[in-house]
Amino acid sequence: MAEAITLHPRDTVAVLPARADAGSTPLGTGAPLAHPVSAGHKLARVAMAEGDPVIKFGQIIGRASAPIAVGEHVHSHNVSYSEHDEAHQIGADLARAEAAIPDIAPRSFMGYARDDGRVGTRNYIALCATVNCSATVIKCAASEITAEGALDPYDNVDGVVAFAHGTGCGMAASGRGADSLERVLWGHATHPNVGAAIFVGLGCEVMQIARMEAHFGSAGTERFHALTIQETGGTRATIEAIKAKLREILPQANKASRSACPVSALRIGLQCGGSDGFSAITANPALGVASDLIVGQGGGVILSETPEIHGAEDLLLRRTTPEVAEKLLGCLDWWEVYAAQGGGSMDNNPSPGNKQGGITTILEKSLGAVAKAGATPLRAFYDYAEQVRTPGLSFMDSPGYDPVSATGQIAAGAQIVVFTTGRGSAFGSKPAPTIKLATSDRLMEAMPDDMDIGCGDILSQGVSIADKGEEIFEAILRFASGEKTKSEDLGLGDNEFQPWQIGAVM
Amino acid sequence: MAEAITLHPRDTVAVLPARADAGSTPLGTGAPLAHPVSAGHKLARVAMAEGDPVIKFGQIIGRASAPIAVGEHVHSHNVSYSEHDEAHQIGADLARAEAAIPDIAPRSFMGYARDDGRVGTRNYIALCATVNCSATVIKCAASEITAEGALDPYDNVDGVVAFAHGTGCGMAASGRGADSLERVLWGHATHPNVGAAIFVGLGCEVMQIARMEAHFGSAGTERFHALTIQETGGTRATIEAIKAKLREILPQANKASRSACPVSALRIGLQCGGSDGFSAITANPALGVASDLIVGQGGGVILSETPEIHGAEDLLLRRTTPEVAEKLLGCLDWWEVYAAQGGGSMDNNPSPGNKQGGITTILEKSLGAVAKAGATPLRAFYDYAEQVRTPGLSFMDSPGYDPVSATGQIAAGAQIVVFTTGRGSAFGSKPAPTIKLATSDRLMEAMPDDMDIGCGDILSQGVSIADKGEEIFEAILRFASGEKTKSEDLGLGDNEFQPWQIGAVM
């Protein structure tokens, strides 16, 4: 049996790489286990009294809620979540973070250089619904024109994608909810992975096309087209009108072609979903190494999932400026109020699946989640779906929920999403593809058609975190240059477009 | 030119049935119009001073915010919304409402009689996603099995429908949001229009299948099947597993057949969307007559769209019991708080489209919205997506937003939705079809492929509201017996499944 892993010399717990039977003593010390304990779960390295800190990653992840013997299973039944009360030390680690930026020779990838200076990794035509009322017409137009073979002559077009959603009306016409939806729709229509876009509305909805254009200016309007069902004569007539417009647009969109572009043009969305006890030991720290390599080339990486960094914000505050720290802390304050709507709270995470996988507290999960952002300075804070134009590590506010968070990162300009998963995720995205990293060999075997890169060999074969990080970085460049991810081959990414719905449905 | 319509002798405004030119005097009195005024808009029948009531339907819809001359256009520029401060008179009109129940000979329709005593108007197989993570697998399974012709031998099955949505994780595990989603999913899986259902999850989501089953009991579990992507081996393996299960289920589901069933088995969802100035004069009151005919046969009609009855609640309170009144008033209080989340308010309605159509205040819109519920007593109050088993007129809480409201009514057991529209809607629904009523001849001509029944002839040809109501009632029986609606022919109803998302996205 593989040895239990101690992640940091200070730790009072070790992590099981494989299931341990009842009666076994995986740490070689203490009483035999009373029950079998699953992989990813924690065992006590030392005896703990009630109230003693439980330490993992060298950090306090909770406190013992009962006496814990050496070798005993440590989880929800004997650990409680304790507020992190250490004072914020803003900027304390900034110099060390600056030193962590790798100094490496410039690399390039084959991308679509756009007029505005940004670079695409794909070349889609986007149909954007302003409201649920136009969801069906854009979906039908996209599937019909594809089935009819109208795209076949255009090798440089990756497809027509329909961005349909459930909102756009029955909502406040101003405020955070409306602003977020506007940014998501406009961010997708103007995305570097999109060659041309058609907005389709019903006509009488809150999220008016004209209003959106006024809000964002008319830059590049020759790439944007718009129509409404009410003005076009109903469902069938609108489907035909969209298809006619697509036939007009396709030859122009097909003129785009790939050329060598610098890695500094890349913005990478960092995601995790269905985390398990291995996320923080394999895939997340390896992705952190890849993040640092992107940053070292002048590119950008986007950390998000605000509820999941809650409790580990000090790690970020110590490597950022007072200006960014103020925004991040304001954001976390906003979340305390927001989460309370409908009876939630900021320690709502981890999910039932996370708990089964061995994650006991949000603190423990957060420390693992932040690992994927690497070690460089936090340079900027962005609201959900705001355009991320700055290089380096950015934080963009979003829920932890995968489709909503990734939709915001893509709207912000991410041309690639990298997504770590332990329990197994079937996520995919458009127009920016998602690369999925499995935290274990078990998951790689259980969902082979969904996982792009396995990180379980860090445990099973002793691959170093640094080598795995370089492997991920090289894969990002290949996928950015046009190689298809597993989720692209499976056709995912249409139903996973999910703008964050903030505020009441009216 | 058609004459301006006065809806009630007390009214201080008349409604234009057609656009009036600048310089014309459509009321035959007052100064010529300074600007052209669109159809559905209001003109002043009398001079009003600032603060004077504006009266339509015999009810105060607002107050003049500036002096208004005879013949002048009356709209947002010179009307303000004023709180309705009349004391509630609960039950005052109950006897009159009882007398409004028509005493008519029993009628029947051809439906699917189910084991639990309910009757279906369609016979679908439902694929229900517990979470967005399983949206793509159920959509792919439904479209692939249909394209492969596997349904062709089964004439009694209307299709396989995929109920995918954007939520199910990243949410509080208990409370109003989780309860609502549970009711929607279970209500669709157990709907009388559904012969069998398969729940599909990712595996680690908040909205666990097992939890939902425990919540609702195991009645009829032989109709329900369940699987998860994580246990089945990923995206492609799950699509294949769903298709294999469907092939197993289809012969059994096909055994259902239509037989004569009483109208008392029907529950009809009442909807309006994209209302205009004609909604309240043509389609809504005509639907009100049809509602009364359904109730007279022992059937049930469901009024919803809580923000849209706001301001006209007294009309309902006067014809209900203290028990129901208390629930309705509690619901409206809840909405005041809910609407304020994200900066909305209860006078957020009417939408920009409604305003263009001539509706000035929510009061005016609400009076028109309530008309579709007819004149019978309000018998019961239900939460969103709660099972409506009682006969007569019920109120079910929901947003006004069409897809969310109709999804709740269908989850509640509505086997048919009747939807009035003035600006034009492209809505459709599954497993219960939606019948769309156009408020005007103009809309009937503008969107002929979407509209099932025109109500404009009430104005253009003097058809009585009573005759139009009977026409709608007869159409409901035909559509309930299997005749396809326009939106069914167009294939709508998949993307319009939109459970109400209440509470924070985490």
Ligand SMILES: [Ca+2]
């Ligand atoms: Ca192509």
Ligand SMILES: [Ca+2]
């Ligand atoms: Ca996560």
Ligand SMILES: [Ca+2]
């Ligand atoms: Ca996530």
Ligand SMILES: [Ca+2]
């Ligand atoms: Ca309405």
Ligand SMILES: [Ca+2]
């Ligand atoms: Ca509505």
